[in-house]
């Protein structure tokens with residue numbers, strides 16, 4: 001965002017809007033935490049007193065909270081009764097198949113407090129999440145079944161739109177098998193397998209993800225078609241398949257480990273096979289995709305060495321690993337993919 005200018009006089013509007021953007025973010029995150037959108041989907045439109053009663057809100061802030069969400073475009077209000085917008089009904093009702101709130105629940109419970117220490121992260125270069133207290137990120141998340149479920153649901157929410165775009169944009173008809181490396185509960189393989197019935201597919205992740213992967217595949221009617229491969233991608237070889245996918249995985253790691261993972265993928269692919277890396281890639285000039293750049297700061301908060309990267313970076317790493325061709329393609333929103341051909 002840049003300050004807007006009237007004549008030669010710059011106005012502070014954009015600065016103030018960005019400086020206080022966290023007010024609006026937190027109002028939305030609290031609404032998701034409280035289950036406001038789910039309650040409206042279940043029980044229909046209600047006035048402020050009715051909503052306050054069923055969500056357990058104190059009368060003092062309830063009306064301002066709900067009207068702020070109207071002003072932010074997250075609720076509709078007609079004759080004093082609040083209702084979901086078409087988008088919040090689709091994406092923020094826990095009962096909807098399109099529910100994306102898992103990601104926002106995670107942002108509310110973890111990232112919001114951790115980003116409060118951004119300045120410390122910038123001064124020290126050290127993570128500001130569970131890792132700060134001596135635990136490794138995935139170990140800390142996976143030690144608690146409820147956190148693991150929340151994290152996996154957040155990953156499914158994050159990968160849904162790019163997975164749908166990838167199902168349409170990649171020439172899957174030329175290949176017979178694929179495995180998603182670092183698949184979490186398998187949101188992406190489920191989308192690809194549903195659209196391309198000729199593919200044998202699967203996911204590879206740490207053993208703790210197996211029950212969630214199998215439950216997700218069964219819920220999508222894909223129990224027989226998607227196989228879970230349990231392993232540690234640093235210690236074990238990657239499964240062999242015509243296409244390997246790595247989504248939001250490389251950005252978790254430092255350069256040495258990024259190169260190791262790309263090299264292992266190259267080794268596991270047959271000649272003619274493809275590695276698809278998808279991330280919120282930073283634009284090559286590092287000036288347009290603010291979400292990709294902020295995601296990289298999120299990796300500063302979340303990991304000891306992770307960082308996001310440009311398509312040009314990824315293409316260079318793939319060439320270094322021996323891929324004969326590599327090119328970037330847009331997916332949706334802030335996500336793009338880089339396809340490397342062996």
Ligand SMILES: C[S@@+](CC[C@H](N)C(=O)[O-])C[C@H]1O[C@@H](n2cnc3c(N)ncnc32)[C@H](O)[C@@H]1O
Nearest residue numbers: 155159182183184205206231232233234247248
């Ligand atoms: C940020 S998530 C990405 C999930 C999914 N690909 C997506 O885009 O939504 C990273 C994934 O890497 C997995 N992971 C982390 N370390 C791993 C390891 N050593 N071996 C295998 N998987 C690992 C995590 O369990 C997690 O599911």
